[in-house]
Amino acid sequence: MTASDDSVENITLTLSCPNTIGIVHAVTGFLVSHKCNIMSSQQFDDEMTDRFFLRIQARCEKPISLPALQAAFKATAEAYDMDYTLVDTKRPMNVLLMVSKFDHCLNDLLYRLRMGQLNINVPAIVSNWSDLKPIADAAGIPYIHIPVTKDTKAEAEAELQKVIDENNVELVVLARYMQVLSNEMTQKLEGKAINIHHSFLPGFKGAKPYHQAYDRGVKLVGATAHYVTADLDEGPIIEQQVFRVDHTHQPEDLVAAGRDAESQALSRAVRWHSENRVMLNGHRTVVFQG
Structure with missing residues (x-):
């Protein structure tokens, strides 16, 4: 067999299905039959839902096209009623970043991207304000300004959908994007949009959450x-980050700690999703950390 343009060397297979006998045997047998050497394997059996989760990374010892491997796996997937993804491990995921005026999460993600810590491609940054355009310009990423008002929300989301479609976006990251998406938009993006919330949920909602926390004398912010x-803010949780604080911390100290927590939690969530480590399990998630 000779290598082709769509041949793959490393694959990541993630799946979930009703728990039964023979799942691992069937999957590993399939990989062996296609000369794929398993490099790592993680699994979880949820006894509460009787559902099985599996993530495998493998190296293809002989050139094989990804579409051919995906087509061949369908029979196994159907036999066990699997929800699955089978992807090229090395291919970056197309990720759209959305921001408003706060820049800490955007800066953190772009830094990690530049340092090679995130296997993603950012085709564009969308914002309802023009304030952060210089950051996008410095990174060489197109900055798309889509103003949003109560009266223009439908038109703005139609423009956003066009950006998503034209750039083959696989994940939307709300990196402190301070607009609520419509129900229709959230349904389209189900399982493909991540938000960062400025609290260790459940927490203080509404305006000035860190000042509310200060007034209540909290010992943790996150x-x-x-x-x-x-x-709103009730979606399946991927990651949380907290910092311990005490009576000496002023509101501005809590704001600073909160921004650090937001940046860290969001970057880990983006990395894990882009590496196909996160699977939905009802209203919860299964996260196979690296």
Whole structure:
């Protein structure tokens, strides 16, 4: 067999299905039959839902096209009623970043991208304000300004959808994008949009959450990265980050700690999703960390 333009050397297979006997045997047998050497394997059996989750990374010892491998796996997937993805491990995921005026999460993601810590491609940055355009310009990424008002929300989301479609976007990251997406938009992006919430959910909602926390004398501040759903800030949680604080911390100290928590939680959530480590499990998630 000779290598082709669509041949793959390393693959990542993630799946979930009803738990039963023989799943691992069937999957590993399939990989062996196609000369794929398993490099790592993680699994989880959810006894509460009787559902099985598996993530495998493998190296193809002989050139094979990814479409051919995906087509061949369908029979195994159908036999066990699997929800699955089978992808080229090395291919970057197309990720659209959305921002408003806060820049800490955007700066952190772009830094990690530049340092090679994120296997993603950012075709564009979308914002309802023009403030952060210099950051996008410095990174060489197109900055698309889509203003949003109550009266223009439908038109703005139609323009956003066009950006998503034209750039083959696989994940939308709301990196402190301060607009609520419509129910229709969140349904289209189900499992493919991550938001960062400025609290360790459940937490203080509404205006000035860190000042509310200060007034209540909290000992922990944090942030929560979760998938976007129609229920505001109630989506399946991917990652959370907390910092311990005490009586000496002023509101501005809590703001600074909160921004660090937001950046760290969001970057980990983006990395894990882009590496196909996160799987939905009802309203919860299974996260196979590296």
